[in-house]
Structures are given as C-alpha cells and as structure tokens.
Amino acid sequence: DFTQQVVTAIKNNSLDAMKKKFCSQCDVLMIEQVHCLSGRERTQAELALALDPLIDHGKIIIFTGNQLPRTIPNMSNSLRSRLAGGIITSINPPDFETRKRILVRKAKSQGVNLGADTVEYLARHLKGDIRRIESAVIGLITKSSLLKRPINLDLATEIIHEIVGDPEPLSVTSIKDMICNHFSLEPQQICSRSRKKEVALPRQIAMYFSRKFTDSSLQVIGREFNRDHATVLHSVKKIEKQMKISSKFKSQMDYLKDQLEKQKWRP
Template structure:
C-alpha cells in the first residue's frame, strides 16, 4: 500500500522518537486518484504535523507513487473526546511546549470572512493577515489605531480565530491593556511575578493587546510591557497593539515604550467610504434576515458614517419596528430609526457654515460680521461666503445678510477665493479640506 511504503521510507529518514510519535500514529483513511487522507488522533496533533512534517510526507509519497497526491489530514472518530490519559494525550515530543493560550471571549462573527475591506482599512486587514501567516514583512509588531467602532477589535478577533483554527498549538495571549495591568498587580500582591513573567516571556508566541491608550499614567505597567516587548521582539514573536490614536499622540506614555510599539507597521483605520458602508449595510441586513430595498440601503449608508456598530443597531431597530407593522419596511420607518440613532441630518445653511468657519479659523461670529478689514478676519469671511455659495441654494443677498454685507461684497469674495484657489496650491487644498469637512457635518 502507498502509505505503508511511504512510512517505511520516513522511518529511515526521521529519528526514532519523531517517527514513533508523529508519523506512526497516522493512518490512511482514504485513497483517491488526486488525494490521500491521513487520520490524526486530535486537532493539536494534526496542526503540529501540518506545520512540521507535511512537506516531507508529501515528498516521500511522491517517491513511492509518481502520481502526486494532495495530503489531507483528518481527525479520527471521537478524537475531540479523547481522554486525558489516552493515547493522543501522550503524543508530544519532549521539546514541544503545551498550549497555554489565554484568550478573551471571541465574537463568533469577528472573522476575516465577515470583515468588509475598503480603501479605509485594507492596509490594516492585510497586515493582520500577515500576522496569521507569520510573515515578518511588517516588522516586529503591528500597531492599529482608529476611533471607536471602525474594526480594530474585529481584526484582532479575526487574528485569534485564524491562528487558533489553523495552528492551535500556538501559544496566544489576547487581552486588553487594563487586563494586563490588573493581572500584573495581582501577581505583585501575591508575590508570584516569576510565574507571570514566565507566562508572557517564555510561553507566548503571539501577543495581542487592545486599548494601550488606557495605560496613561500607569508607569509600572508600561515598564513591564516594555520589558516584555523587548523579550518577544528578540525572540521573533508576533505582537499586535490597538489604540484610539497613533503612538506619537498617546498621552502619559514612556518614550522608550512608545518607540518599541512603533517599531513595526503603524496603520490607521479611517471611517469607511460610501461603497464600503453600503456593503456593510447589505451584509448586516442579510445576517438578520431583513430584506431592504436599494433606497433603504442607500439611505442607511449615507447617514451612518462613523461608528459602524450603529449599522447593526439600525438594522435591529428597523427589524423590530417592521415586526410591529406586519413586516413592512418603508422609507418612513427607516428615517425614524436613523433619526433616533444619529439624529436628523443637518442641511447646510449660511449660518451653519459661518459658525463652522469661525471654529476653523478661531474667530468669533461677531468679528466675522463686523466691519473690520483686518486680514485675519477678511480672508475667513471671504472663504465663508465662497463656501455658502458653493454648498447652499441661498441667493447672494441672503448670504450677505449673514455677514452684514450686500450682494456685491459676496460676489467679490467669491471671485477672490476662486482666483486664489486657481493660483495658490496651498489655498486650493485648504478650501478642498474645508469643503470635505462641511460634508460630514
């Protein structure tokens, strides 16, 4: 038989202990023209063989049978229920560490398959994929920052899901910075810091720490994490941090610790664009078995722009209200839910734009409406008038009233700003940025 002949070759190629522990227990459970199935005692055994011996097994099978077959590792019946004292519990080389992962509760849907990729998050998603593949191209550690609800936790959960599924013997520690601090303090009080250090320094292959911004002012925890980082980086381990701002903007963080966190790839997740938000709405609606018309999907995507958790809240709210209306979803219902969730959409008006410009240029509304011709006031006033004309349907006279000016002054301001944007690149970029900000109000 093909497998028996391959095993004989493997016996000569490998040491006796390796062969008896990792090759001999494998049994051929199926042989087809294009593949051979080898049965493993349990999933940990399967993961270790896949990582360390699958290539040599494939090679020796090819030597026996030139018709190259794909090797499939399967689990034997009852493998998951194997008793602790049974055969599978003994199948461990002396130098193979026991799995000692500590992982916070993982959301079942926070996987790579459920993550909606767009321009705003593609680099972070790709980097997390690299972490699961032990690809060191991103550097010794990965740092992801974003505001709340944009997918940081989804990606770290996805990393944990992937690693535990494909390489369950990986010693993975996943916790928040506050949990790490709490655990460290308890070990200090119990005088058991040696076991704490052993757990993280010697029994850790990948470390995931969320919300490092919460370590502000916690000097002892920062020192301990910094020491741990140094140890893990030197050993080539994988590290992922998340926070609500980039390392350079963290407050009350030790400079050496800040520097180590930024030693690899630092990437931000931005709010998703309209196309990504549309796909998120469709995905969430499908998960909740809620049928939405295209106009409903467009409305949700247009009005929920920040925290994408609000999409799920909106879907749940629409479904609940529709249940009270015999399952009917109309635009009025969708608008009600959105109004309750994120408020009524603001329509841009000259008054709103005037207040916005005052905040951007740090001047008061009274100063902007005054007769002063100071440059520090004239330019913001002209920009405000230009943006009013661009983003509202108001007449020149109506715009002028907001600034105590007549229509001719508004027209002059529009010509001045238009000319500057055409001649001066920095002014043009400034006006474009202000326009973009206005659209998010």
C-alpha cells in the first residue's frame, strides 16, 4: 500500500530512500483505487514526485480507479495532471467467453475440473467483476465439500439462486421489445409485412429466441409477430443454420443471448 509506505517513510525520515528504491527497483508500478488518495495531500505530493523519475526512465505505471482523474475530488493539480497524462481507458465487465475462462481457471487452481454444462450455466448467470465470479467458484467448491455432494449443474443452480435470486421469466413480448431496441426498430416495424433484411433478420432472431427462451407454442409466437406457425419454424431453422456457417453471426447471437439473460435474472 503506497500510502502506508509514505507514512512509514515519513516516520523514519526516509522518504528520499523510498523514492530511490522505487526508481531503481521498480519496473512496473501499479496502484489500485487511486481515487482513495482523495484528500491525502502529503501522499499525493510524494507520489507525484516519485512518478517523475519513473516516467523519465520509461517505467510502466498503471493506476486503477472508479473515477476519471478530472473528477476525483480533493486531488492536487500536480498529481491530477500526471494521471491525466497517460492513456485512460475503461475496463468493462468480462464477456461470456471470458467469464467461462475465468471459471475454468479458478476451479483448476483449486484442483477442480468443472463440467462444460456447469461452466456454461455459471457463465450465463454470473455478471459483474472477476471477484464475484471467482467467489462463486469458491462457494460451489465449499458447498460441495461440506455437503459431500458432486459439483454438477444442480449444485451450480443452487449457488446461482443464492447469489443472484430467482429468474424472471421472459415473454415473447419482452424478447421482441429487446430485439427491437437493439436493432433500433419500432414494434410495428418488426410485426409488419416488410421483407427488407434490416427488418426481416431481427424478426427471425426474435422468433428464434422466443422459441428458445419461452414455452410459447409456434402459433402463439407467430401471432405476436403477425405470422403463422410455419414461418416461425422456418425462422428458427434459418437462424440455427446461419449460426453454424458464420462465426461472426454466432458471436452476435451469443451477445444477444447474454443481454436476454441479464433481463431474466435480477441483480
């Protein structure tokens, strides 16, 4: 912790030695939650001074925080300018495939190999940062050990229920609304007789997800989109075929499926 090092160095009257150590021994400096330095004037001043030789020697410096440098309150101009002088980028929550890799890696680090269906299920329902995903794996392993139960889809379902809550069932209407929103269409457009690709494809996608996510019959789905049951069945098969031949299209469908799952589960 940089703040603690500064406090210790001040008490020992060894600030210069600390900064020299940083410059000579540090190839990469990473400080998390830099926003927590707000109001700590002495720490900010010493950090700003310590950064200069690191920058001059081409060292790698990484800061993380939940605010932009310009919005952190009670931050000195000298430190703020140094923070703003680098590349600023956001770190988004891990996507579906990344969540799967995190789950597999964390489980293996605990000596456990998760089944593919368990990984898939957990990745679908666990949103948020890496810590939350990893804690779910620990919870799964711990519960398995305490209850002497195998780690499988049933146990994973219980863990998700404890972490996330009960699922909100999706309806054909909610799926249609979500797809319309994604493709910037009005509900009346997707239900129209238009065969334009920019309308027909979203309609087919909405029908496909309605079939996969709900218990509604082909006839019920068809009525929602002003189509007959044969058209719904044709749309489902067409989407399935397209996903097999186009990895780009499958990625798009995975993304949309992920968005629907977010609607389905309460935070």
